[in-house]
Amino acid sequence: MRFPRATRLTKYRADHAGEEPPLTVSERARLREAERQLREVADGERVPKKSRGVLRPGSSTVAMFEFIDSCRSGTGEYAYPVKKMCQWLVVSPSGFFDWKRRPDSATHRRRDHLKVLVREAFTRSEQTYGYRRVHAQLARWGIACGPELVRDVMVELGLRACQPRPARMGLTARDLAAGPIPDLVARDFPPQAGGAPTAEAPGQNLVGDTTYIPTWEGWVYLATVIDCYSKMVIGYAVGDHYRTSLITAALRRAASRYRLQPGAIFHSDRGSNSPPQAGGTPTSAEFATTITALGMRRSVGRTGICYDNVMAESFFAALKNERVSRTVYPTREHARRDITRYIERWYNPRRLHSSLDYKTPQEVHNGWLNTQVAA
Numbered sequence: 001m002r003f004p005r006a007t008r009l010t011k012y013r014a015d016h017a018g019e020e021p022p023l024t025v026s027e028r029a030r031l032r033e034a035e036r037q038l039r040e041v042a043d044g045e046r047v048p049k050k051s052r053g054v055l056r057p058g059s060s061t062v063a064m065f066e067f068i069d070s071c072r073s074g075t076g077e078y079a080y081p082v083k084k085m086c087q088w089l090v091v092s093p094s095g096f097f098d099w100k101r102r103p104d105s106a107t108h109r110r111r112d113h114l115k116v117l118v119r120e121a122f123t124r125s126e127q128t129y130g131y132r133r134v135h136a137q138l139a140r141w142g143i144a145c146g147p148e149l150v151r152d153v154m155v156e157l158g159l160r161a162c163q164p165r166p167a168r169m170g171l172t173a174r175d176l177a178a179g180p181i182p183d184l185v186a187r188d189f190p191p192q193a194g195g196a197p198t199a200e201a202p203g204q205n206l207v208g209d210t211t212y213i214p215t216w217e218g219w220v221y222l223a224t225v226i227d228c229y230s231k232m233v234i235g236y237a238v239g240d241h242y243r244t245s246l247i248t249a250a251l252r253r254a255a256s257r258y259r260l261q262p263g264a265i266f267h268s269d270r271g272s273n274s275p276p277q278a279g280g281t282p283t284s285a286e287f288a289t290t291i292t293a294l295g296m297r298r299s300v301g302r303t304g305i306c307y308d309n310v311m312a313e314s315f316f317a318a319l320k321n322e323r324v325s326r327t328v329y330p331t332r333e334h335a336r337r338d339i340t341r342y343i344e345r346w347y348n349p350r351r352l353h354s355s356l357d358y359k360t361p362q363e364v365h366n367g368w369l370n371t372q373v374a375a
Contacts, residue, residue: 064091065091065096068091069100072085082096111153118138119159121141122159124137125161128161128162128322129352131151132147134150134154136352138150139358162321162322162325164320164321164325201229202232203229203259204264205264206228206266206267206296207226207268207311208224208226208247209224209268209309209312210247212242213329213339214329215332217330219240220239220240220329223237225251226311226312227361230356232348233315234254235257238340240332244287248290251294252294260294260295262295266291266296267299315347318351319342323338348360348361
C-alpha cells in the first residue's frame with residue numbers, strides 16, 4: 001500500500017527522529033525564505049512584465065515609485081501589494097509612501113502643464129504635426145521648451161502624426177504637339193527655399209500642377225498656382241474634367257486675387273500624370289494664349305523629372321497625406337468643399353512650414369506687404 005506524500009514524510013521523520021541534527025537559526029531562516037519563494041512560484045507571482053523598463057540600469061527611484069503607484073492594489077492593469085513591489089525593485093516602502101505624501105515638484109507640474117499644451121497643439125493641427133512643428137507652435141504661444149522634450153511628451157501621450165501612404169504615380173506624359181518652351185527656372189532650387197525656385201517678392205515666380213482625387217462619383221481634378229516666395233496657394237480650380245480650361249481658370253483666379261509682377265514666370269511640367277479622361281496640358285496653345293494675355297512667361301521642366309516642379313508636388317503630397325487619404329468623398333462636391341477648406345482655412349493661414357522658419361504662407365506674404373508700406 002502506497003501512502004500519500006505527506007504521510008510518508010511524517011513516517012520517515014518518526015522512524016529517523018534521532019539521525020538528523022537539528023537546524024540552526026540561520027538555516028531555519030533560509031528554509032523559511034525558500035518556502036516563501038516556492039509559494040510565490042506556486043501561486044504564479046512574478047515581477048510584472050510592465051516593470052521591465054524600470055528595472056533597466058540607470059532607472060531613477062522616482063520612475064520606480066511611479067511604476068509602483070500605477071500597479072498598486074486596486075488600480076491599473078496589475079494589482080500587487082506595495083511592500084512586495086518594493087522588494088522586487090529594491091526600494092524602501094517607507095520611501096514610497098513619503099514620495100506619495102510629498103507635493104508635486106515644480107518640474108512635475110510644468111511637465112503636466114506641457115502635456116496639456118502639446119495635446120492642444122497636436123489636436124489643432126488635426127493630428128498632422130510632428131514634434132518639430134508642435135515645438136514651433138508652442139514657441140509661438142510663448143512656451144519655452146526644447147524639441148526633444150516635446151518629442152518625449154508626445155511619445156508618453158501616444159501622439160503620432162499621420163504618415164504619408166505610399167503611392168505609385170505614372171510618369172509625366174509629354175505633349176508632342178507643343179512647340180519648344182524654355183526652362184526659365186533651370187532648377188534654381190536652393191535647399192533653404194524648400195526646393196522651390198528663388199523669388200525676391202510675391203508674384204514673381206509661380207509654379208503650378210494638376211492632380212486627381214477619387215470620389216464615389218468618379219475623379220475630381222485640382223489645378224493649383226503656388227507663389228514661390230510665400231508658398232501660398234494663390235489660385236486653384238476644381239472640376240470634373242482635366243482640360244486646359246481647368247488650368248487657365250486657376251491661373252486667372254491667381255491673377256485676379258493677387259498682384260503679379262510684370263513678366264512673372266509660371267513654371268510647370270510638360271504634361272501630366274493623367275488618369276483616364278485626361279486631356280489638358282500646360283503646354284497647349286490655349287494655355288499659351290492665356291499666359292500671354294496675363295503678361296506672364298511660360299517655363300517648363302524636363303519630362304519625367306518630378307524634381308523640376310517639386311514645390312507643386314510637395315503641396316499635393318501634404319494635401320493627400322493630411323486630408324484626402326484620411327477621408328472618403330461620396331460626391332465631387334464633397335471633395336471640392338473639403339479641398340477649399342484645406343487651402344483657405346488651414347494651408348494658407350495656419351499651417352507652419354519648416355522652410356519658412358515655421359511661419360505660415362499668409363504671414364510671409366503679409367510680412368512682405370508690411371515692409372513695402374514701411375518703405
